[in-house]
Amino acid sequence: MTSGTRDLSTPRVEMRGIRKRFGALEVLRGVDLTVGRGEVVGLVGDNGAGKSTLMKMLAGAVVPDSGEIRVDGTALTGSGPRAARAAGIEMVYQDLALCNDVDVAGNLFLGREIYRPLSRRLDHKRMHEEAAKDLATLHIRISDTRQLVATMSGGQRQAIAIARAVTFEPKVLVLDEPTAALAAREVEMTLQLIRDVSTRGVSVVLITHRLQDLFEVADRFVVLYEGVNHRQMTPSETDLGGLVTAMMGK
Amino acid sequence: MSTETVTPPTGRADRRGARQDFVHRNFGVLSISAVLAVLFVFFSVQTDAFLTTNNLVNVARQVAPTVVVAVAMTFVITTGNIDLSVGSILGLSAAALAIVAESGSAVVALVLALVLGLGIGLVNGALTAFGKLQSFIVTLAALTAVRGLALLITDGYSTPITSDFLLPIGNGRLAGLYTPTWIAVVVVAAGWYVFNHTRFGRYVVAVGSNAESLRRAGVDVRRIQLAVLTLTGLVAGLAGVITAARLASGSSNSGTLFELEVITAVVLGGTALMGGKGSIIGSAIGAVTLGVISNGLVLLRVDVYWVPITQGLILIVAILLNARLFSGISGQRT
Ligand SMILES: Nc1ncnc2c1ncn2[C@@H]1O[C@H](COP(=O)(O)OP(=O)(O)OP(=O)(O)O)[C@@H](O)[C@H]1O
Ligand SMILES: [Mg+2]
Numbered sequence: 001m002t003s004g005t006r007d008l009s010t011p012r013v014e015m016r017g018i019r020k021r022f023g024a025l026e027v028l029r030g031v032d033l034t035v036g037r038g039e040v041v042g043l044v045g046d047n048g049a050g051k052s053t054l055m056k057m058l059a060g061a062v063v064p065d066s067g068e069i070r071v072d073g074t075a076l077t078g079s080g081p082r083a084a085r086a087a088g089i090e091m092v093y094q095d096l097a098l099c100n101d102v103d104v105a106g107n108l109f110l111g112r113e114i115y116r117p118l119s120r121r122l123d124h125k126r127m128h129e130e131a132a133k134d135l136a137t138l139h140i141r142i143s144d145t146r147q148l149v150a151t152m153s154g155g156q157r158q159a160i161a162i163a164r165a166v167t168f169e170p171k172v173l174v175l176d177e178p179t180a181a182l183a184a185r186e187v188e189m190t191l192q193l194i195r196d197v198s199t200r201g202v203s204v205v206l207i208t209h210r211l212q213d214l215f216e217v218a219d220r221f222v223v224l225y226e227g228v229n230h231r232q233m234t235p236s237e238t239d240l241g242g243l244v245t246a247m248m249g250k
Numbered sequence: 251m252s253t254e255t256v257t258p259p260t261g262r263a264d265r266r267g268a269r270q271d272f273v274h275r276n277f278g279v280l281s282i283s284a285v286l287a288v289l290f291v292f293f294s295v296q297t298d299a300f301l302t303t304n305n306l307v308n309v310a311r312q313v314a315p316t317v318v319v320a321v322a323m324t325f326v327i328t329t330g331n332i333d334l335s336v337g338s339i340l341g342l343s344a345a346a347l348a349i350v351a352e353s354g355s356a357v358v359a360l361v362l363a364l365v366l367g368l369g370i371g372l373v374n375g376a377l378t379a380f381g382k383l384q385s386f387i388v389t390l391a392a393l394t395a396v397r398g399l400a401l402l403i404t405d406g407y408s409t410p411i412t413s414d415f416l417l418p419i420g421n422g423r424l425a426g427l428y429t430p431t432w433i434a435v436v437v438v439a440a441g442w443y444v445f446n447h448t449r450f451g452r453y454v455v456a457v458g459s460n461a462e463s464l465r466r467a468g469v470d471v472r473r474i475q476l477a478v479l480t481l482t483g484l485v486a487g488l489a490g491v492i493t494a495a496r497l498a499s500g501s502s503n504s505g506t507l508f509e510l511e512v513i514t515a516v517v518l519g520g521t522a523l524m525g526g527k528g529s530i531i532g533s534a535i536g537a538v539t540l541g542v543i544s545n546g547l548v549l550l551r552v553d554v555y556w557v558p559i560t561q562g563l564i565l566i567v568a569i570l571l572n573a574r575l576f577s578g579i580s581g582q583r584t
Contacts, residue, residue: 061466082468097466101459101526106452111467113449121447 010073012037012203013058013172018067020053027053029227030067033205035172040194040204042218044211044247049224051207052094055174058205059091060084071172085111088171092178094207096161100150104142105131107149108164134167135159139189154181162190172203179210191217211243225249278520279532281571285518285564286539293546300549307427311496313541314430315340315489316508320515320533321441322485325478327516328445330458330525331385333479335374335392336486336512339367340505342400343490347416348409348500356413363494364487370396371483378479379472385479393509400502408501411494420496430492434534437485442530454478458525514561515540518568539564 013035020028027050035041043051056062058069060081069077071087098107105128106113114123114130131145140159142152149157158181165173175194179187187210194217198204208214214221215235223231223246231246238246294301319336326333343363350359374392378385411417422429445451453474456464461471489508494500517523518539519532543564544557 059466060468080468081466082470085468091466093466097460097463099456099459099463099526101455102452110452110456110464111469113452115449120449121443122449122452124447 010037011035011070012039012072013205014068014070014073015054015058016068016070018054018057018069019065020050020057020062021065027227028064031224031227031229033222033229035203035205037203038198038201040198040206040217040219042214042221043205043207043224044214044221044243045224045230046247050227051224052176054224055091055176055205055207056093058084058172059089059093059174061091061093082111088169089174090165090168090170090172091174092158092161092165092176094176094180096157098149098157098161101148103146103148104135104152104160105145107160108134108145108167110164112168135163138163138166138193155183155186158182159186162193166193166197170202172205173197174205174207176207177209178206179208179213187213211240214243215240221246223247278527278529279535281568282518282520282532282535282539285568286535286542289539289542289546293542293549297546297549300546303426305545305549307431309538309541309545310431310434311428312545313538314428314434315492316511316515316537316540317434317534318437318492319482319485319489319508319512320519320537321437321530322478322482323512323516324441324519324521324528324530324533325445325451325454326385326482327513327521327523328454328458328525328528329475329478330461331378331475331479332389332513332523333371333374333385333482333486334389334509335370335396336482336489337505337508337510338393338396338400339370339483339486340490340493340508341502342370342396342403343367343487344494344500344504345400345404345409345490345502346500347491347494348411349403351411351413351416352409356415359413360416360419360491363491364484367487367490368480368484371480371486372476374483375476375479379475385475389479397502397506404500404502406502408499408503410499412498416491416495417498418495420492420494420498428496430496433488433492438530438534445528445530450474450477455526455528458522458527460526511540511561512537514565518565 011034013033015031015033018028018031031054033054043055045051053062057064060079060083063078067077068075071089074087076083076087099110102110108131109127114126115121116123128145135142140163142156149160158178162178179190182190191213194204194206206214206218218235221233221243222229225247226249230249299305323333323336343366346366347359347363350362370392374385374389377383377388419429424432445454453464453469457471457474465471490505493504515536516533518536519529521528521533540561543560547557547560548554
């Protein structure tokens with residue numbers, strides 16, 4: 001909505017007929033989700049509706065029982081986090097998924113550490129420098145990238161998780177409750193970040209219970225209810241009340 | 251819904267965090283070094299024999315197997331796993347070395363002793379990583395089975411080693427120190443490098459800290475677990491070779507309770523049994539401390555039964571200190 005024309009004809013992400021059962025509980029019962037290039041989709045639904053589970057599947061962290069996931073037309077179903085990351089999908093997990101005993105730079109570079117090829121020695125210096133640079137670019141105020149994540153505040157940890165997801169130029173950015181622990185200024189910065197990356201063509205899926213935020217950045221809402229796609233609408237078609245009603249399955 | 255608590259980031263908190271980080275990272279090594287220094291001074295003052303070149307060179311040789319295996323065990327414990335089978339592997343490797351060397355080639359015996367350790371470690375690792383069993387249970391089973399195997403192949407007897415190729419591994423000297431000491435020095439240096447300066451070391455910490463986080467980052471956690479347990483097996487085999495070569499005999503009984511000594515050394519050095527935090531240097535100093543205690547008490551002519559009692563007490567004190575200090579810092583652990 002904020003940035004001119006977008007090519008939505010070739011979807012960047014295509015999830016079809018996704019099903020997932022945990023024991024007796026069938027969390028997802030054939031869910032579809034399409035996200036275009038540069039599109040910001042607000043994924044909403046009640047607590048336990050299966051939003052996080054659906055997005056973990058896109059990020060490769062959870063394998064669907066059935067259904068199909070395509071990114072830029074290439075099948076990516078159940079091929080794991082490494083393949084998903086390689087395909088350009090980055091996710092800020094609701095539980096953040098940081099390593100408390102590893103420092104800030106180590107968390108930012110987890111899984112793609114910089115090292116010297118011959119000695120296989122980690123290039124600590126470069127990782128700390130780049131981490132500091134990346135954090136500064138994102139206006140995240142963390143003075144020391146050598147600090148252990150265990151000692152940091154909830155908001156700082158959330159900021160690190162966001163920084164990790166956006167730093168490596170993803171094609172698809174999934175944000176699962178990225179602002180839950182953030183102060184007002186940081187929330188505004190995160191929303192601006194979403195606008196910025198989507199202008200550059202990055203597709204974004206935003207999960208948040210701060211519905212007013214969704215009206216600021218989302219191009220489209222997808223409402224999950226009891227494991228199925230319940231409604232789909234644009235911000236211009238509805239208002240806060242309408243969205244809440246849809247989330248309740250009406 | 252998020253369970254995160256909101257704490258406003260402030261500069262003061264940052265600084266306090268950085269200072270806590272320093273203590274957090276170095277407390278284990280600092281405290282065990284202090285303990286070792288105190289013991290060192292104590293035994294030097296209380297006995298004539300302790301602070302002599304001869305005695306110290308011997309202590310440095312005696313502690314080598316523990317130091318070597320403690321380095322590998324640090325990797326295992328930092329991932330949040332444990333390896334209880336190292337003592338039994340040591341016994342099997344020592345016995346196999348002596349038996350094969352007696353009836354054939356010393357080189358083959360050496361290779362076989364190491365491969366046995368590696369193979370058992372591989373089985374431990376595979377069952378833990380891919381079989382999704384707890385390493386505690388897997389290596390407990392191995393502890394029993396491997397010791398049985400060692401007794402089976404030796405019939406309970408020990409076998410003398412006479413090979414000129416093997417004996418120097420235990421008794422050779424270079425620049426005043428015995429070969430086992432040099433092996434230990436090399437293993438500690440290599441372990442320190444890998445632990446602190448390679449991706450593998452970083453992932454070992456990450457597995458123990460938050461394995462799911464590492465998995466989501468695209469790293470195969472199972473391969474890390476397989477690797478660390480294979481490594482302890484191999485290194486326990488090496489410790490068997492060192493021990494047998496030093497004693498000039500391979501016995502299936504060697505290494506009884508060795509696993510407990512190694513784990514004690516690692517915990518003394520500040521490695522967290524829950525994983526996520528380890529120190530190679532700390533483990534090495536921990537192993538040396540245990541060696542100094544038993545040596546010093548023997549020199550004091552204290553009843554030999556006081557050795558395990560003292561070691562146990564020191565372990566308890568170290569763990570209490572660790573728990574006190576870290577409870578305030580690791581509170582956010584999820
Ligand atoms: N690994 C798991 N094992 C068992 N049940 C699970 C697992 N993961 C999710 N669930 C269940 O699946 C359901 C959907 O969970 P999910 O986290 O996807 O919901 P959500 O829409 O993200 O909710 P919230 O808004 O509270 O974050 C919940 O009932 C949850 O208990
Ligand atoms: Mg969720």
